[in-house]
Amino acid sequence: MQPRSMRTFVFLISLGLITHSHTAFSQLDSVYNDSTWHKQRFIPTGVRIGLDAISLGQVFGSSDIKQWKLAADVDFYRYFLNFEFGTFERQWNTSSSVYNNEGTYFKIGPDINLLHRDPDQSALFFGIRYAISNYKDEISFTTNNDFWGNSTAFEENRDLTSSWFEMTTGLKVKLYKWVWSGYTARFKFRVNETYSANDLVPHWIPGYGLAQEESQWGFEYYLIFRIPFKQYIPAPKKKS
Amino acid sequence: MLRVRLYLQSVIKFILKYSSLAIVILLTACTEPDCIDKGGEFIGIGFYDEQTGEVEEIRINSLQLEGIDSLLASEVDNVAAVILPINPDTDQLTAYFDTEFGRDTLVIGYERTVSLISEDCGAEIIFNSVSIVRNDFDSISVVNTSTELNFLDATSFNENIRIFN
Structure with missing residues (x-):
């Protein structure tokens, strides 16, 4: 057989195998019964890794804020286990002071998906998070005093840790194949307060927001990429 | 019931796909605290x-x-x-x-x-x-x-x- 004919033959065989395997998968789907689904429903089908588009714009834009926010989730039936990581760096300039704050934070917590029967694995979720942030800050400032004159001073916190809880809600929707997008809105609360006696009271907690506020709101718009582990079998429709 | 749920899902997907930018702009507007200096000298x-x-x-x-x-x-x-x-x-x-x-x-x-x-x-x-x-x-x-x-x-x-x- 000529090499060219051989390549054509191999191509046709491969095409046939692909078509056959697709048919086989279809047949497998048709015989996939509720009990099998029930046994395997808690086996993760993939991981979604998302990057916050707002922070991405800040990194490449002219913003004073430089931050990254990454989020990943693994599915367990209608539940997701979420891991989030972020970095933050910002300088606040005023007429009499320069304040710098930088740090990293980590969040972990579950979500429950209300759209778990959706064949595209879209998610309308509610969840909770425990968050912890490690950061440092510093301020240099000038004082203008009628009695003591003008002077410049410097204060810093080298190693700060804060933790808090969050209630989250949001959406995740498949846009095209492995590309997804999603929103997460979050209410942050019960931040611990261990720094009021410091010479410098932190203005900002990376991942939380204004340190002096008892609660904060947050919002991210994620560009998400999904890496599948196994074929996703949606939950069987409820029998009426 | 199924039809209603499918309709809701399609609405959610529409919002996600086509209105993301507007929502991002609205929700990223940050608030700053009031200028109240409590420091006595x-x-x-x-x-x-x-x-x-x-x-x-x-x-x-x-x-x-x-x-x-x-x-x-x-x-x-x-x-x-x-x-x-x-x-x-x-x-x-x-x-x-x-x-x-x-x-x-x-x-x-x-x-x-x-x-x-x-x-x-x-x-x-x-x-x-x-x-x-x-x-x-x-x-x-x-x-x-x-x-x-x-x-x-x-x-x-x-x-x-x-x-x-």
């Missing part, structure tokens, strides 16, 4: 009668702070209270009193706390933990360790220390 000292505990007006021959050449007060009668300007660069203030009861030295300690209010408002310095490090008075006490301003009563005198004669 003075330590208030009141004079009291040691027997009755009532406010007492005394004569001050001179009042001087270490580090400031000029006198804060000189030859003043009927003084019920004085305020001393805090030195923001140190953690102590030394005052020399020359009154009708004699000459006394008072060293006051305090702690400085700095915080940034916002980019528009700038930094705030608050002096707390007011204490008496050393003194020559017969009787003296700290009644308020904070110099933070009380916005609920603009006419009140923020008294930190009471001197009894």
Whole structure:
């Protein structure tokens, strides 16, 4: 057989195998019964890794804020286990002071998906998070005093840790194949307060927001990429 | 029921796909705190009668702070209270009193706390933990360790220390 004919033959065989395997998968789907689904429903089908588009714009834009926010989730039936990581760096300039704050934070917590029967694995979720942030800050400032004159001073916190809880809600929707997008809105609360006696009271907690506020709101718009582990079998429709 | 759920899902997907930018712009608008500087820059000292505990007006021959050449007060009668300007660069203030009861030295300690209010408002310095490090008075006490301003009563005198004669 000529090499060219051989390549054509191999191509046709491969095409046939692909078509056959697709048919086989279809047949497998048709015989996939509720009990099998029930046994395997808690086996993760993939991981979604998302990057916050707002922070991405800040990194490449002219913003004073430089931050990254990454989020990943693994599915367990209608539940997701979420891991989030972020970095933050910002300088606040005023007429009499320069304040710098930088740090990293980590969040972990579950979500429950209300759209778990959706064949595209879209998610309308509610969840909770425990968050912890490690950061440092510093301020240099000038004082203008009628009695003591003008002077410049410097204060810093080298190693700060804060933790808090969050209630989250949001959406995740498949846009095209492995590309997804999603929103997460979050209410942050019960931040611990261990720094009021410091010479410098932190203005900002990376991942939380204004340190002096008892609660904060947050919002991210994620560009998400999904890496599948196994074929996703949606939950069987409820029998009426 | 199924039709309603499918409709809701399609609405959600539509919102996600086509309105993301508008929502992002709306929700990323951040709020900044109000410019309220609570930091007081003075330590208030009141004079009291040691027997009755009532406010007492005394004569001050001179009042001087270490580090400031000029006198804060000189030859003043009927003084019920004085305020001393805090030195923001140190953690102590030394005052020399020359009154009708004699000459006394008072060293006051305090702690400085700095915080940034916002980019528009700038930094705030608050002096707390007011204490008496050393003194020559017969009787003296700290009644308020904070110099933070009380916005609920603009006419009140923020008294930190009471001197009894």
